[in-house]
Amino acid sequence: MLNVLLLAVLVLAEGASDVCVTRAMKSVGEVNTLVPRELLRIARRVLATGAFRLGLVFMTTGFFAFLALLARVDMSVVVPATALIYVVSMLGAKYVLKEEVSTLRWAGTALVCLGVVLTSLP
């Protein structure tokens, strides 16, 4: 039961962090450079966005839930189970970020989720 709870925290937190971080990166603009100074400047701008900071909080929460799960369950069960994050993140991408998700993309994602469920079976 505790494992399920930990997984729920992990999935919801990571999904929320994906949405927040995407928001932040889209607001900063495309990264088109490999010049270290430019990258540093971009990194500073990213760090300044509230969306990224919120995403970081969610990401950290998810990471610690992941660590706790790894200590209790096999890695080859935990890692596939985290694919539930797709469900949350895809819904966030569609309804929060307003991305156009084509039928093919949904179908592919459904296959990925199915694969993840299969990989999670003992």
Next chain:
Amino acid sequence: MKSVAAQLPDGARLSPLLLVRGMESPLVWIGILLLLVFLGLFLSTLSREDLSFVLPVLSVGYILNVASARVFLHEPVSPVRWAGTVFIVLGVVMVSVTARATSRAAEGAAAPAAGTGAAGAAVAEAEDPPC
């Protein structure tokens, strides 16, 4: 984390103690370093592509994970799990065919008609949008 947990009494397996002790393990720190590398690349990709495209494609990592759990951690991997990885591969292939970012599609199709593309509007939103 497995080796750290093994050193603790059963009751302490979900205590903050586990997380603190985990920080002492160099393997955890290597993991954190790799996560930072991942984060940098992930963010750069997200600045250019849709989240709904990047995520499924990232799941190629799951296959590496199952394989490395088998090879390095010697965890048993059943045929059903291997079948699952095949589904993941198929799904990723299908998603990667749709590689056209909503924001770029909007740029190309409706750049002059400001705000027509949903993503264009999302990008144009306030610098610091609530999440």
